[in-house]
Ligand code: SF4
Ligand code: SF4
Ligand code: SF4
Ligand code: SF4
Ligand code: SF4
């Protein structure tokens with residue numbers, strides 16, 4: 001199967017450690033990702049106002065590129081991109097009036113009516129490969145690693161775009177199990193990290209982050225597993241401060257799910273770009289014999 | 293919190309506009325407070341999400357304008373998925389934000405973000421922040 | 428040709444041209460909302476001059492390269508806004524035209540020597556970059572046919588190289604900026620991208636480094652000294668007798684006299 005691939009801007013700079021291990025892993029699994037030509041930033045957040053169609057243009061334009069490319073599905077790795085593209089896609093599918101307005105506004109593009117499917121990579125792994133088959137491909141099981149899945153918001157909310165049960169998601173748990181790791185469930189796994197509040201009130205973010213990190217810690221997790229570069233920043237950048245503030249807290253490594261995938265598949269750890277991670281995960285990996 | 297309501301203070305134009313912008317039926321809400329209980333940002337808000345709805349449908353524009361709540365909301369949709377009445381509070385929050393932003397009153401202006409942060413924040417933060425906080 | 432003679436002949440051609448113009452069919456155009464009948468075949472710029480406008484701004488090279496004469500126009504029955512360089516575009520009947528010689532746009536201040544090739548340099552100087560909504564109005568407005576939105580996307584993605592390449596032929600007319608929903612200043616950002624690309628990303632030319640070193644070490648000191656002591660006549664003679672590189676010369680062309688190589 002050949003899938004269209006939508007990277008998202010951050011994955012080309014600060015979150016190369018989300019993108020590169022994904023591409024290498026999919027190649028190893030026999031999937032070829034074909035990056036959408038001439039993609040533009042999706043806008044990150046879905047516009048929630050009824051009359052605000054201009055902010056739907058960016059995600060829809062990307063979906064038009066996928067259609068032009070002749071693909072029927074587009075895969076994303078960033079959960080924000082996933083959410084924004086999928087919600088815009090639903091709008092184009094279900095709302096005839098807004099669809100017409102958007103199509104005629106983009107008079108230089110072909111018409112679009114929601115033909116393309118928007119998928120998150122986790123869905124592809126679950127539905128196209130399957131957890132059992134994935135487990136078969138694992139060369140270095142992540143044994144002994146106690147990892148807490150952190151979903152954040154955009155993979156699960158709103159209900160119409162959720163990739164799994166909104167209340168009791170299991171997809172990351174199953175993924176981690178397939179890689180041989182020990183998933184650690186904790187109640188804050190779907191609680192928002194503060195998102196774009198980092199731009200307006202950076203000081204409040206460390207509070208939100210502490211709620212999440214300390215809960216994962218108290219449930220026995222050694223690291224958190226993420227799908228989103230904004231989660232990564234919000235939960236990672238303030239950790240130095242949190243270490244100072246909270247006695248006994250030594251910081252918590254953050255992984256992108258794709259890094260764990262690449263490691264378990266036995267790919268060169270170089271593709272994981274651990275140097276870009278917050279909370280230096282390398283020592284944890286070394287302790288467990290997963291890095292030389 | 294106590295608020296005084298009198299015909300002179302109620303802004304029916306305001307109610308009409310936020311209904312239009314949000315596309316939501318304000319009457320749906322029965323004030324159970326599940327949204328506030330589930331909101332991860334509520335501890336930093338001066339008015340709870342539930343209170344915002346009540347004030348909004350009473351047309352108390354000033355009380356809402358004086359509150360920081362809509363700017364603390366992170367559009368995480370925790371309230372949306374838990375509401376027993378199917379009310380999408382995140383859309384109401386957005387509608388209220390837009391009423392301000394569309395008057396060219398920005399909550400965050402790009403040039404006011406410290407230069408160091410501009411270099412450190414991932415693009416995703418800048419894009420989403422400027423979309424929610426600048427008009 | 429003496430100066431006097433030249434004046435006379437150019438005056439003659441002007442008169443001749445004016446006669447031609449006066450013979451030409453007049454067509455209606457609307458300049459900033461007022462109708463004028465102007466001879467067909469003129470450029471927008473000449474049509475405006477014919478109608479009595481004098482340019483103290485909004486006109487530079489008259490050759491389509493300086494970007495001073497950005498103009499917007501519409502034609503009857505077409506909702507689309509069209510753009511052109513006034514010095515390049517020929518008038519058409521019933522056009523409504525307005526020149527936008529300059530559009531306010533803030534240029535960031537920076538010390539170029541301090542800049543690196545990191546994408547964040549652009550983010551720091553032009554944070555409004557992230558307000559782009561991908562409306563594509565900029566691309567539609569570019570008289571140079573540049574995919575302006577794609578270059579903006581590239582900058583957002585941190586790809587200065589692609590942005591510099593797409594925006595290479597930008598003549599800074601500012602029409603994209605006049606149309607931008609996000610209120611970005613595309614052309615200043617492209618200029619920054621081209622500068623960073625040129626100075627920090629493209630590989631240095633090795634032979635240039637060698638040559639400047641040789642010059643510093645005095646390789647041409649004698650020759651220059653000789654030139655300095657020549658009379659004007661001698662210099663002119665030398666110039667007349669110089670060996671010119673043929674227009675068709677290839678990369679491997681070398682002069683016969685190799686003293687200066
Ligand atoms: S959500 Fe982000 S990373 Fe994803 S494309 Fe949009 S801004 Fe870029
Ligand atoms: S947790 Fe934070 S960044 Fe992640 S999806 Fe939610 S709001 Fe986003
Ligand atoms: S959860 Fe729903 S019904 Fe209850 S107060 Fe909030 S919006 Fe109203
Ligand atoms: S969307 Fe806003 S109000 Fe609702 S739970 Fe999230 S932060 Fe709270
Ligand atoms: S990119 Fe903008 S400034 Fe440059 S030539 Fe095109 S319209 Fe003019």
Ligand code: SF4
Pocket residue numbers: 558559560561562563564565566575576579603606607608609610611613
């Ligand atoms: S006109 Fe401005 S907002 Fe629209 S695509 Fe171009 S840069 Fe983006």
Ligand code: FES
Pocket residue numbers: 485486487488489490491492493494495496512513514515
């Ligand atoms: S006058 Fe220079 S481009 Fe037209």
